[in-house]
Amino acid sequence: MSLYAVQKLIYELNRSPALQAEYKANPEPIRAEYSLDEEELQAFREGDVGKLYILGVNGQLLMHFAAMCGLEWSEYIQAMRDGLAEHGNVRAGIYATTDGKGAI
Numbered sequence: 001m002s003l004y005a006v007q008k009l010i011y012e013l014n015r016s017p018a019l020q021a022e023y024k025a026n027p028e029p030i031r032a033e034y035s036l037d038e039e040e041l042q043a044f045r046e047g048d049v050g051k052l053y054i055l056g057v058n059g060q061l062l063m064h065f066a067a068m069c070g071l072e073w074s075e076y077i078q079a080m081r082d083g084l085a086e087h088g089n090v091r092a093g094i095y096a097t098t099d100g101k102g103a104i
Contacts, residue, residue: 003056003092005034009044010057014064049076050083056093 009031013020023030031044043051049066053059059080066076090096 002035002037002040005036006040006052006055007057007061009034009036010052010061010065013068014061020068048083049079050081051087052083053080053095054083054087054090056091056095058093059095 013023019030027044031041036044039051040055042048043055047069049062049069049071052062052065057065062080063073063076066079071079084090
């Protein structure tokens with residue numbers, strides 16, 4: 001897993017409307033530019049914001065990505081809660097947990 005690569009992709013998407021449009025039209029070539037493992041790729045393919053949170057993506061980055069994916073604020077918060085319930089503790093980054101409750 002490369003948390004840096006995941007966050008870099010999300011950061012770039014958050015900053016560039018042109019890249020967002022390109023990503024929405026054909027995401028695979030853009031994802032291929034980053035060193036993502038299969039678990040990370042699957043989370044992106046499924047739009048699994050909760051899984052991305054569990055992988056350690058910074059919430060400030062993730063909330064803008066979630067909005068790009070069409071999630072309302074309450075849906076974003078619920079996706080993170082669902083991620084904790086389904087996948088367990090946040091594995092890395094500043095939200096890493098060991099109690100199964102997370103930082104939300």
